[in-house]
Amino acid sequence: MKDFTRGREWSQILGFALPMLLGNLFMQLYQFVDTAIVGRFVGKEALAAVGASTPVIFMTIALVVGMGIGASIVISQYFGMKRYDRVQATADTLTIFLAVAAVAVTVLGVLFSVPLLRLMKLPEEIVPMAAGYLKIYFGGSVFLFGFNSVSAVLRGVGDSKTPLYFLVVSAVLNVGLDLLFIVGLGWGVPGAAWATVIAQGAAFLLAVAYVNRKHTLLKFNLINPKFDGALFRQCLRMGLPSGLQQTFVAVGMVALMGVVNGFGTDVIAAYSAVNRIDTFVALPVMNFAAALTSFTGQNAGAGKWLRIRRGLRDTLWMSSGCVLVLNAVLILFGRSVLRIFTDDPAVLDAGYECLAVMNSTYLLFNLMFVINGMLRGAGATVFTMLITFVSLWLFRVPAAVFLSGVFGETGIWWAMPVGWAAGLAGSVAYFYSGRWRNRGVGRPDASSVAPPAEEGL
Template identity: 50%
Template sequence: MKDMTKGNEGKLIFYFTLPMLIGNIFQQLYNTVDSAIVGRFLGKDALGAVGASFPIMFLLISLVIGFTMGASVLISQYFGAKDFDKLKKTIDTTYIVIFFASIAITFIGIIFSGPILRLIKTPEEIIPQAKAYLDVIFLGMIAMFGYNTISGVLRGVGDSKTPLYFLIIATGINIVLDLVFVVVFKWGVAGAAWATVIAQAFSFLASIIYLNKSHEVLKFNIKNMVFDKEVFIKSLKLGLPSGIQQMLFSFGMMAMQTMVNNFGADTIAAFTAATRIDSFASMPIMNFGAAISTFVAQNMGANKPERVRKGYISSVLMSAAISIAVSLVIAIFGRQMLVIFSNDANVIDIGMNYLTIVSSFYVIVSTMFITNGVLRGAGDAIFPMISSLLSLWIIRIPVAYILSPKIGSNGIWWSIPIGWCFGLVLSLGYYKLGKWREKVVIKVDSQIKADEKDKEKIGFPEEAI
């Protein structure tokens, strides 16, 4: 556990971000290895099928992502306030909600993925492969949600290292099984999906064993779990705006995917490969945003708002430096990276256009993510939702729709950084107003202190908090 309410703000955020970053790099390897092996061994149509599947998967899990984000803020604030009774209730309630949500999404995904693929104008020749990939992924929803929920709980109480260890091992399993199922057994794109599901299941089971042996308050015990209506409503209020944002964002991504699909299989394959590289490149950005949310939530929960501004400035500077370095790496080695996914010259050229345009604006999006992370950590989830949706639906999609008939797929690529610039202006303006400081979810009684016996009893020794 890591108490982020004392100590140097910049160092705390950096060292908290680092394990998350490494972990997310390995997690992203799930999709990237799938895409690379599929593209190299099964061809560009199969690569396009995997890429076309992502917006549908993201659409169906978006509301659940929002709920877990809300729960994570509550967990961090209760941990910062040392209210371990509410912390335990929040964790139990989160587990229960995620379990039933994963079952529902499994059935919905398997039933409706085919019609949605046709709705977004996926080329008929790749629909069977995309459907096969999605069906297997949806069968593994419980494992995927379970692991990511436990990881979110651990990060909420300041532990970003433990999930990393399980994830590194799981990624190795995924890579080996990808090669076995796709190359040796010839299971096609379904084999790549099965490799991912099995690896995620390992991460989930390993994290449960760890929790049950190490943390009484975080313990994963189905028989003793208690659903707390008050906590559920608070998590919903915090998470629903983010969930709606994620859902509407996924609709926007489907609209973007539809425009990409109109340009044919080469552009779909290029978009899939380039976005896999883009996902790696943008990970420092997203992880600093997640880290500042935990930092802000703990410090607002502990009634220490003066530390928030220092942490914000440190995060912006660190993220900007990393973003510039990443942009330079992509500019120099982007083409070589794309070759990992496809040998097709046209696919590589289209993908390089995407990377060149988008990577030039990583500094902009990093500042936007961190600013929105501050707002969410303080409990203000509404404005980041509004800002993100406006930048997507008012700017990005219309710009892509206007430019793509004139300059081809580059018009879609240019709409992405233009939307980022608009979103950053909105987020910075709202941050300066300062109203987010009034949105903290819990009120702290500075006289309430947990004694050392109570701390040890619930599984948080003194050095941990």
């Protein structure tokens, strides 16, 4: 557990972000390995199938993941208030909700995988592989939700290290199972799905066992947890906007995938590979933003608004530095990185073009995402939901449709910075309005403690 209401802002945020970053690095590493082994040992059609499955998975689980974000915000604010009884009760309530949601997602995912893939205009020869992958993945969604629940609760109380240890175990296990199932046994795309499900299950069970034995504040009661309706409504108020935000993004990914699918297997495979690479570039941004969300939540609970602004300033500097270094590396060596997935010239050409556009404009995404992370921690989750909807559905998706009609697949790539720029403009305007200072669980009146203009960020 960590108290973010005192100490140097940048060092606390960095110290909290690094374990999450390492943990997510391992998680993305095994997804990266999944895709690379499938592309190398099964073929570009299989690479396209796994890549096309990603937005469907995201769309199906997005609303539920948003509830986990909401619970984490509620926990962090109660932790900042020293209301430890509310922290445990929120964890119990989240456990019950996610258990029910996992069953629903499994049923819906298995029933509607094929219709969704066809709605996305996925080439018919790829549909059976993608559908098989999805059905196995959704069958193990209880493990995915379970581990996300443990991680969300621990982040809320300032513990980002514990999930890291089990993600490392999960990543190593996943890579070993990938090699066994795909290369050794020749299971193809289903082997990648089984490897992921088994690895997620191991991470979840180990994390629960460890927390229940070692943690001084939290226990995960998987047999008879207690549901608190009032706390659930608070989580819903914080989490539903975040869940809807995730859903907007997920449905937008499906819509964009539909545009990509219209350009054939080579472009689908290229887009799939780039998305895996993109996850590594986004990791520093997302983890710094997540750390800032917990930092902001505790300090909002304690009414320390100047401290929140300084935390935002420091986080923007740290995340921007990471992004600029990674962007430079991928602009210089992007084609070599793409060769990890395939040697097909058409796929490499399309993929490198996408990487070049993305990495030359990625700072826009970084600034938008970090500012929104702070706003979420303060409880302004409705605004971040709306700004995501506007940037994606009023700018990026229409731009992708229009520009792809004029410039081909190149237009899809340039639609990304269009959406990021629109979202950044809205987030900056809302931050300077100061309205985010009265959006927490206690709804403190912050007007009398608003920071003076000379504080800046």
